[in-house]
Amino acid sequence: MKTIKISILALSLGLMSFSTITKSEVKTVTTITTSSVSWKSELIDVQEIPQNKPKSIDFEFKNTGKTVVIITDVKGSCGCTATSYTKTPIQPGATATVTATYNAANKGAFSKTVTVTTNTGETPTVLTFKGTVI
Template identity: 35%
Template sequence: MLKYIQTLVCVAVIAAFAVSCQSGNSDVREAARENIDAQTVQPANQAQNPNVQQPATPAVPAGPTTSMTFNETTFDFGTVNEGEMVSHTYKFTNTGSETLVLSDAKGSCGCTVPKWPREPIAPGASADITVEFNSKNKKGKRNQKVTITANTNPPQSFIYLTGEVIPAEGGDAPAITQ
């Protein structure tokens, strides 16, 4: 999220610079400055211009961070046949003193899909992330990673699904060399 904000600010600065170089019109430069002010994230204690539309609240709060602890970070699903679906639920607890907000959870590929809570999690409260792995067209040893982004330090945590997928009959089995 921080990279997104930085990118947005850089684009706005470049746009304002281009506009100010191309026009001697002070109204255009003032409009560009207001646009930059509207897109810049300011500290909470800094006075805000009431005439400038404020940006939407970022998905990951720029304020206090907290911590989360998983009961387990790796689940070994063992051996499955190609095409089977694997699902596992990871329990976690907000072990910090601030509200926990998960802003994203992404699998390492399209075959690994996490479902995570969108509502804030109070300090001391627990919640679940369910991960589904579709083994269709996947063969051999697997180590599927899910990246969770939250208002924690560091902002990303990882959970894993591991196991082995047996190729379907007629599928490409590993070649045996002699």
């Protein structure tokens, strides 16, 4: 008798765990992140520059998305390249700049990079500048 009561209780609890959800109770949440960074140019050829005289190279981009873009990190590929960038949030439709300042110690051809990370979730962008030190 005791086992029958336990079985009925278990069966009742098992059936109560199944419930139906009407269509009106189901809510779908869709999040669309449409931040996008559109660079004017990811490669700049500075041609010839003088030795031991810093040269600034400006990389400009536009926020073509619908949400704010924030630059979270900018790194030059070597100690000879200093970087600066727009530190304020870039609103949709606005433009911003990443500046690389290269101080060449050696003569000859060069190619340097600057890696830019933003809050967009996109992979970091690698910007390149090249030229010849005379």
